[in-house]
Amino acid sequence: NAGVTQTPKFRILKIGQSMTLQCAQDMNHNYMYWYRQDPGMGLKLIYYSVGAGITDKGEVPNGYNVSRSTTEDFPLRLELAAPSQTSVYFCASRQGLAENEQFFGPGTRLTVL
Amino acid sequence: DAKTTQPNSMESNEEEPVHLPCNHSTISGTDYIHWYRQLPSQGPEYVIHGLTSNVNNRMASLAIAEDRKSSTLILHRATLRDAAVYYCILSPTTGGNTPLVFGKGTRLSVIA
Numbered sequence: 001n002a003g004v005t006q007t008p009k010f011r012i013l014k015i016g017q018s019m020t021l022q023c024a025q026d027m028n029h030n031y032m033y034w035y036r037q038d039p040g041m042g043l044k045l046i047y048y049s050v051g052a053g054i055t056d057k058g059e060v061p062n063g064y065n066v067s068r069s070t071t072e073d074f075p076l077r078l079e080l081a082a083p084s085q086t087s088v089y090f091c092a093s094r095q096g097l098a099e100n101e102q103f104f105g106p107g108t109r110l111t112v113l
Numbered sequence: 114d115a116k117t118t119q120p121n122s123m124e125s126n127e128e129e130p131v132h133l134p135c136n137h138s139t140i141s142g143t144d145y146i147h148w149y150r151q152l153p154s155q156g157p158e159y160v161i162h163g164l165t166s167n168v169n170n171r172m173a174s175l176a177i178a179e180d181r182k183s184s185t186l187i188l189h190r191a192t193l194r195d196a197a198v199y200y201c202i203l204s205p206t207t208g209g210n211t212p213l214v215f216g217k218g219t220r221l222s223v224i225a
Contacts, residue, residue: 033212042200043157043215058212090156098145098206099164102213104156 002026006091006105013081013112021076021108023091031094032074036087049074081112117201122220125191133186133219135201140181145204148186150197196223
């Protein structure tokens, strides 16, 4: 099992550029999540999905879009990058019961200049 | 949403036990108590979880107060590798799948 994988590991964007952060899991989990973590802060939820074709907004969704066409993949799209989106982005997955553990990817460190 | 309160930071000597407290006074009867930790430059990782009874696993022990309004994560012998941010999180069973909400956690420093 590879678990949760994320690509790229690092990226530098110019203001206004777009990019897609990739996330995949091979554990057949139905729930997937995107969080961002600013320096010295906790994780904030951007978007989440409870299954293929179903997505919902988290605490900080503005400036981002997601799609979930398969169980395995949950890409995060930044359309017009802004310096405020400089952060570390973590993808996570979980089988959908409250007692189940959540698995995290290694993160993507994004800098917008 | 039920919230948790943790100290911002704690310090421990290597090979000593560490008790990390968490208050969750508004916990509901069906909320699970989860603990995660985040090592430097890594994503969070699961440590342990419980509902009512104390729990042990290879990483740690979880002691849950009888009224469930607080819990304590116990690392039996802290090592330098245990230096991390520890998050105490409630996972509700009602209202559909509520995503885990991460606060700022407790930053544990381990002194050699």
